[in-house]
Amino acid sequence: MGEPVDRMADFPLYAFTTQEDWYGELVIQSAEAGNAPVPLAGRNFEMPITPSQQGGPLIEAVRTLTMAQGGGLSFKTDGTDGTLVFRVPRDIARTFPRQDYTADVLEVVDGERHLFLPVRIRYSEPSGLLSYISRFIGASVTFAARQQPIITPLAIAGRQGKRGNSVLSGNRAPISADGIDGDYWIQDRTASGQRRQMYGPKLAGAWPGTPWILESDTSVRTFASAADALTAIPQGTYGVGTLNGQLAVLANVGGALKALPFVTSTDLDA
Secondary structure (H helix, E strand, O other), X not given: OOOOOOHHHHOOEEEEEOOXXXXXXXXXXXXXXXXXXOOOOOOOEEXXXXXXXXXXXXXXXXXXXXXXXXXXXXXXXXXXXXXXXXXXXXXXXXXXXXXXXXXXXXXXXXXXXXXXXXXXXXXXXXXXXXXOOOOOOEEEEEEOOOOOOEEEEOOOOOOOOOOOOOEEEEOOOOOOOOOOOOOEEEEOOHHHOOOOEEEOOOEOOEOOOOOEEOOOOOOEEEEOOHHHHHHHOOOOOEEEEEEOOEEEEEEEEOOEEEEEEOOOHHHHHO
């Protein structure tokens, strides 16, 4: 018989240094289902981290990750996306000898442990990584019937930044669920023949009760009565119109009409 062949090199390799936490993501997909994620929810996994060597007596794991709270293994979301996450804090990893490790993912079924996915971890000083062109943070694992897993590097999206403030809009006044503190809201009332108005900024989860009118009414209209002028001019705004045969600036102040007649050059001459 020939020399033993180390086939672990075909499986995901995670290179870590003494300067960082150990973190990895495994995305499990099914080739038979068109590379759809393999559902992991409800399944129980363990990941013994064991010094990698061949022959000799059975070697005890330096750490066994489990699905228990704080055990180091978890689903990235709810398990439906097929992503299994493993973590080892740096203060724990620093107690491990610097060498290669096998980190087989085992599925626990009725107390029995079955090999689910072999993984290798390389743990070394930072200088030991200079020969690496890139470092695997994740791997996509595709299973097909009667085939070995196909391993592909997987990029992990960065953390989403905090949303900045925005100017939102709608055809109604804002409610508490709209926007975040610092946002503004434009209410579009043009469909009902009224002018746009703005609320804001939102503070402590609440919108100010009094909006700003964004558009001035500069058209000259003729009103048959004060009631007609109040109907056409919203509260807190003004318009230019003719009332009782006199051109005036007409303002709606708290539901009461206030009229300021225009002063013409003839009036000044008199």
